[in-house]
Every structure is written in structure tokens, then in C-alpha cells.
Amino acid sequence: MSAASERVHMRESLHAAPSLRLELDAATMRFGGITAVSALDMAIPRGLIAGLIGPNGAGKTTVFNMITGFYTPSSGAIRFNGRAITGLAPHRICKYGIARTFQNIRLFSGLSALQNVMIGSYLRRKSSWWMAPLQLPLVRREAKASFEQAMHLLERLDLADVADQPATALPYGAQRRLEIARALATQPQLLLLDEPAAGMNPQESAELMDLIRGIREDFDLTILLIEHDMKVVMGVCAHIWVLEYGMCIAEGSPDAIRGNPAVIKAYLGEEYDANAQD
Amino acid sequence: MTGARRDCLLNVLLIGLLFFLLHVAEQQLDAYSIRILSLVAVNAILAVSLNLIYGFTGMFSLGHAGFMAIGAYVCALLILSPAQKESMWILEEIQPWLAHLSAPQLFAGLFSDPDMARQLGFLCAVSLGGLAAALCGIVIALPVLRLGGDYLGIATLGFAEIIRVLIVNAASLTNGSLGIKGIPQYATLWWNYGWLLFTLYVIVTLLRSSTGAAFKAVRDDEIAARVMGVNTFYHRVLSFTIGAFFAGVGGALTAALISTIDPKMFNFMLTFNVLMIVVAGGLGSITGSVIGSVVITVMLELLRPVDSFAPGTRMVLFSLLLLGIILFRRKGLMGTREFSWHILFRPRRQQ
Ligand SMILES: Nc1ncnc2c1ncn2[C@@H]1O[C@H](COP(=O)(O)OP(=O)(O)O)[C@@H](O)[C@H]1O
Ligand SMILES: [Mg+2]
Numbered sequence: 136m137s138a139a140s141e142r143v144h145m146r147e148s149l150h151a152a153p154s155l156r157l158e159l160d161a162a163t164m165r166f167g168g169i170t171a172v173s174a175l176d177m178a179i180p181r182g183l184i185a186g187l188i189g190p191n192g193a194g195k196t197t198v199f200n201m202i203t204g205f206y207t208p209s210s211g212a213i214r215f216n217g218r219a220i221t222g223l224a225p226h227r228i229c230k231y232g233i234a235r236t237f238q239n240i241r242l243f244s245g246l247s248a249l250q251n252v253m254i255g256s257y258l259r260r261k262s263s264w265w266m267a268p269l270q271l272p273l274v275r276r277e278a279k280a281s282f283e284q285a286m287h288l289l290e291r292l293d294l295a296d297v298a299d300q301p302a303t304a305l306p307y308g309a310q311r312r313l314e315i316a317r318a319l320a321t322q323p324q325l326l327l328l329d330e331p332a333a334g335m336n337p338q339e340s341a342e343l344m345d346l347i348r349g350i351r352e353d354f355d356l357t358i359l360l361i362e363h364d365m366k367v368v369m370g371v372c373a374h375i376w377v378l379e380y381g382m383c384i385a386e387g388s389p390d391a392i393r394g395n396p397a398v399i400k401a402y403l404g405e406e407y408d409a410n411a412q413d
Numbered sequence: 414m415t416g417a418r419r420d421c422l423l424n425v426l427l428i429g430l431l432f433f434l435l436h437v438a439e440q441q442l443d444a445y446s447i448r449i450l451s452l453v454a455v456n457a458i459l460a461v462s463l464n465l466i467y468g469f470t471g472m473f474s475l476g477h478a479g480f481m482a483i484g485a486y487v488c489a490l491l492i493l494s495p496a497q498k499e500s501m502w503i504l505e506e507i508q509p510w511l512a513h514l515s516a517p518q519l520f521a522g523l524f525s526d527p528d529m530a531r532q533l534g535f536l537c538a539v540s541l542g543g544l545a546a547a548l549c550g551i552v553i554a555l556p557v558l559r560l561g562g563d564y565l566g567i568a569t570l571g572f573a574e575i576i577r578v579l580i581v582n583a584a585s586l587t588n589g590s591l592g593i594k595g596i597p598q599y600a601t602l603w604w605n606y607g608w609l610l611f612t613l614y615v616i617v618t619l620l621r622s623s624t625g626a627a628f629k630a631v632r633d634d635e636i637a638a639r640v641m642g643v644n645t646f647y648h649r650v651l652s653f654t655i656g657a658f659f660a661g662v663g664g665a666l667t668a669a670l671i672s673t674i675d676p677k678m679f680n681f682m683l684t685f686n687v688l689m690i691v692v693a694g695g696l697g698s699i700t701g702s703v704i705g706s707v708v709i710t711v712m713l714e715l716l717r718p719v720d721s722f723a724p725g726t727r728m729v730l731f732s733l734l735l736l737g738i739i740l741f742r743r744k745g746l747m748g749t750r751e752f753s754w755h756i757l758f759r760p761r762r763q764q
Contacts, residue, residue: 203640229642241637243630245697245749254630257623258642264651267622268615274622281623321642 156181156357162211171197173381184358186372194381195361204228234323236314238330242302249298252285255320288316308339328360332367420754454605455666457706458612460690462659468696470652471632476569479576480657481664482679484542488665489596491516491538505584535599539665546661554653580676592675600669693738701747
């Protein structure tokens with residue numbers, strides 16, 4: 136390759152990078168003998184709401200754990216905004232702009248709803264621990280800003296009136312929303328939602344769909360969500376990846392996925408029937 | 414804002430009242446009672462520092478006796494006079510550089526007032542005792558907490574024993590198993606309660622800040638904390654080190670309060686006492702640790718006569734009483750609640 140064409144190539148890839156928020160490049164995760172995720176390729180452009188579906192144990196949560204740095208992929212690469220984040224510590228990845236919620240809700244039980252959300256602004260602080268006993272103005276200013284951001288988010292997610300309640304005393308649906316509020320407090324660009332509609336009634340999951348679309352607009356987010364509720368997935372996702380036994384068996388628009396025979400056979404068929412009976 | 418100003422004023426009044434009571438106590442009480450009052454303060458410092466580590470950051474640590482020993486020895490070696498050191502070190506010759514090191518004498522060159530020099534020397538000695546303990550805290554925390562902290566309990570227990578063995582064997586520094594006697598009793602009521610107020614101020618402001626919230630987040634759910642961008646390793650090391658510092662301060666004050674220290678004194682029972690104060694008061698409650706220190710310190714003194722029946726009866730009764738507290742109030746006296754002026758004022762406003 137000539138130097139000139141190499142430069143052109145580089146410029147193209149530089150140009151291409153910012154429009155892609157997240158890329159998985161043959162990401163593979165093995166645990167001893169089992170391969171939980173196998174050579175998964177994903178490319179999620181900025182602003183997309185994407186879905187990751189598949190039967191239980193297909194490896195979906197493992198994908199999230201690789202993206203957020205809990206697992207270092209056995210092989211393959213993960214890039215965020217064109218920058219390699221493979222193997223970085225979770226708190227570093229969070230700082231770059233990736234936040235998530237958990238399939239099994241993980242709120243801080245000793246803290247109030249408000250304090251849970253305020254933790255989210257902690258990673259962008261400029262002050263240091265020793266400044267607190269000295270009561271430096273910076274500490275007070277940051278505490279005020281953190282409080283205001285948290286209250287704003289709680290209002291946005293309809294949680295303002297339970298701000299002072301212990302987080303784990305809230306009803307289930309409220310806890311799910313609180314996890315989203317807490318994730319948003321880290322000011323992410325990419326939000327990963329692990330089964331956000333789990334345990335919700337149809338009314339609540341309809342509201343959740345509006346919420347997901349709404350926060351995408353308001354916070355200029357890219358969203359990747361894992362979900363079993365097909366109404367939610369088909370309703371909000373513009374692009375869907377389907378995993379089975381750690382392998383991607385299909386990807387495409389909701390319509391393409393709905394019509395894909397492999398998907399219907401592996402997964403959708405039973406799910407749809409199950410949903411139809413609800 | 415007016416609420417904050419009110420609380421500040423009330424705190425100042427409370428501290429004023431404390432100083433007044435200390436003044437009265439100093440005038441009226443006998444030496445034995447004053448010593449118990451001092452012990453309450455020292456135990457509160459120790460309990461609050463352990464609560465920071467265990468109750469607020471969720472790290473089960475059994476190293477307090479080790480940190481106290483470091484603080485006590487550093488402080489004692491800094492406030493002993495050269496003459497005392499020369500006559501006391503029998504097992505081995507004292508290290509020459511240490512023989513002439515004396516903080517009060519160092520300050521005597523700077524201040525003409527000998528009492529001023531003594532007090533400043535003591536302030537320095539206690540601070541350095543705390544810093545030495547904090548340094549050891551970092552050294553043990555870095556490798557152990559890298560592994561995730563599951564082995565912290567056993568590692569700190571081992572650490573405290575190692576410190577004891579080192580003290581016995583480094584006789585040219587520590588006078589070995591003979592210990593150190595005649596340590597000047599600089600730890601007056603004022604110093605002990607002054608250090609307690611300082612400890613409370615630092616730890617309470619820290620816990621109320623975002624750093625304190627991060628400690629609690631690490632305690633409640635480590636995985637969620639990491640996802641929220643909290644560097645859990647850093648915060649564990651930080652909390653552990655600050656706790657070790659104040660444990661060292663507590664040890665330093667103990668040395669200058671009881672005037673005799675030896676390696677046997679810093680055994681596991683010492684850690685156990687502090688742990689019991691923290692658990693009885695409430696894991697995650699500073700108020701509980703302070704109340705626990707008062708109750709348990711006084712209780713241990715009141716139970717002292719029962720030891721005349723058979724040695725050890727006191728500890729048996731003590732353990733039973735604690736068992737009772739834990740059975741009937743599983744979360745300790747205070748749970749995770751804290752005293753605040755707000756609680757006192759709220760009911761009146763509602764009427
Ligand atoms: N830390 C781990 N150690 C061993 N096996 C794991 C681990 N995490 C996940 N797995 C395995 O990987 C597979 C995929 O799990 P998961 O990603 O949770 O599935 P899903 O979220 O799609 O239901 C499962 O077989 C699970 O047992
Ligand atoms: Mg899962």
C-alpha cells in the first residue's frame with residue numbers, strides 16, 4: 136500500500152470512528168470449558184437504541200460484563216468512540232461514558248434514593264477527600280451541584296417524592312427507575328440496560344418504553360438493552376442482535392428479526408406464544 | 414441555611430459544655446475517676462476509627478492492637494527523656510540516634526516556656542504515632558486489598574501478631590519484652606478529649622462528604638460501586654489508612670495515659686474490646702461508637718471487683734452482657750442511626 140493511500144485510509148477510519156459509539160470485534164468470553172460468548176461482532180452507531188436478545192444463558196449479560204470491564208474478553212477487542220477499552224477497570228470505563236443497570240437490581244441499601252443517585256456524580260469530582268474536613272468551597276460547590284443534578288434526575292424519573300427514602304424500601308418498578316437515574320448521573324454516552332422491564336406489568340413496561348425513548352433524546356444517549364419482553368424490544372429498538380449459546384445467529388431490524396426462521400426456531404416462537412397468552 | 418447555622422451554634426455550645434464539665438471533673442474527681450473518663454475518650458477514638466473501616470467501608474479488620482502498638486511505641490520513644498532511656502534499656506544497648514531523640518527537648522530549644530515545649534512535643538509525638546500506624550496501614554492494605562479484601566480479617570490478625578513479635582525482638586529500639594516504664598503522663602483529660610473531638614470532626618465531615626458516600630457504596634455493593642465509577646480499591650485503602658491513623662493516635666494516648674507499655678499488652682483482647690464497642694454501639698453509627706465507649710468502659714470498670722472471685726470472671730460476664738445486647742438489639746444500640754440536632758427539633762415543630 137502506498138503512503139498516500141494509507142493516509143487516505145487512516146483519514147477514512149478516523150472519520151468513521153466517531154459515528155460509531157461501540158464496536159465489538161470478535162469478542163469472545165470463555166469460562167473454563169464453556170464459551171459464554173463466541174466471536175461476537177457488533178457495531179452500534181451514535182444515537183441508536185439497540186437490542187440484545189436470546190434465551191436464558193445465551194451470554195447476554197456476559198456481553199455487558201465485557202463491555203463494562205468486569206470480564207476481560209478471552210480474545211477480541213472492544214472499542215468505545217474508536218478507542219480500545221478492552222480490559223480496562225470498570226471505573227475507568229464508566230468515566231469514559233458507559234453506564235449500566237443490572238438484571239438483579241443492585242442499589243446501595245444503606246443509602247437513600249437521593250444518595251444513590253448522587254454517587255453518580257462522584258467520578259467527575261475535582262475535589263479530594265482531605266478537602267472535606269477543611270470545608271473548602273470546592274467541596275460545598277460540588278455537593279450542591281451533585282444534589283441538584285440528582286434531584287433533577289429523580290424528577291425526570293418520577294422519583295422526587297421518594298428522594299429521602301431508603302433505596303431498597305421502594306417498590307420494584309421504582310427501584311428499576313432509580314437504577315436508571317443513578318446510571319444517568321454518571322453522564323454517560325452509552326447506556327446499557329439489562330432487562331429493564333423484568334417484573335413490570337404491561338402498563339409499567341409501556342411507560343418504560345416512553346422513558347427509554349425520552350432519555351435517549353434528552354441526554355443524547357446511545358442505548359443497548361437486553362430484554363425478554365418482545366413488545367418492548369420490538370417497540371423501541373431500531374436494530375437487534377440475537378444470541379444463542381453465545382453465538383450471534385441473526386441481526387437486523389425488528390421486522391427482519393421477526394421474520395427470520397432461525398430466530399423463530401431458536402427463541403421467538405415460544406416467547407411470542409407465551410406473550411400472546413398474557 | 415438557618416438550620417446549618419443553628420446546628421453549628423449548638424455544636425459550639427455542646428463543646429463548651431463538655432469543656433466546662435471536664436474542668437469540673439478535673440477539680441472535683443479523684444485520679445481514678447479521671448483516668449476512667451480518659452479511657453472513655455481513648456476508647457471512643459479507637460471505636461470510631463474501627464467503625465470507619467468495618468462499619469462504614471465494610472472491611473472486617475482485626476489489626477487495631479497492631480496499630481495501637483505502633484502508635485504507643487512511637488509516642489513513648491519520642492517523649493521519654495534521654496536519661497530514662499539510658500537507664501531502662503537493659504537487654505540491648507539502645508540505638509544511639511534514638512537515645513538522644515526527645516520531642517519535648519527538641520522544642521525546648523525553640524520555646525523558652527518548658528511546659529509549652531512539653532505540650533508541643535507531645536502533640537508531635539502523638540501525631541507521628543498516628544502517621545507511623547497509617548504508614549503500616551498502607552503497607553498491609555495495598556497487597557491484601559488488591560486480592561479483594563476477603564482475607565483482610567486474617568491478614569490483619571497476622572499483622573498485629575507480627576508487630577508484637579517485632580517489638581519483642583527489636584530490643585535495641587523497643588526494650589523488647591521488658592517494655593517501657595515511666596512514660597510521662599502527658600495524656601491529660603484535655604488532650605484525650607481534644608483528640609477525640611478532632612477524630613470525630615475529621616471522620617464525621619469525611620463521612621458526610623461524597624467520599625463518605627463512596628465508602629458506604631463500596632460497603633453496600635462493591636460491583637455497583639465500580640460500575641458507578643468508584644475506584645473501590647483506592648477507597649478501601651483510603652478508609653483503612655485513615656482508620657489506622659486514628660488507631661495509632663489512640664495507642665499513643667494510651668501509652669501516655671497509663672505510662673507503662675509492653676508487647677503483651679497489645680494482644681488480641683485489645684482488638685476484641687474495640688470490636689465489641691463498635692458492634693454493641695452499632696456498625697455504621699458514630700454516635701453508637703461513642704455511647705458504646707462510655708457504656709462498655711464504665712461497665713468493665715464496675716465489673717472489676719468480680720475478678721476477685723476467680724480471675725477471668727469479669728470477661729465472662731462482659732461477654733455475656735454483650736451477647737445479650739446483640740441478641741436483643743441485633744444491630745447494636747444505635748443501628749446505623751446518628752444523633753442530630755434535627756431529631757431534637759422536629760417534634761416541637763410538628764406540634
Ligand atoms: N463468572 C462466570 N463464571 C462461569 N460461568 C459464567 C460466568 N458468568 C456467566 N457464565 C456462564 O455464561 C453463560 C451465559 O450467562 P449470561 O451471560 O448470564 O446469560 P444471559 O444473560 O444471556 O441469560 C451461562 O452458561 C453462565 O453460566
Ligand atoms: Mg442475563
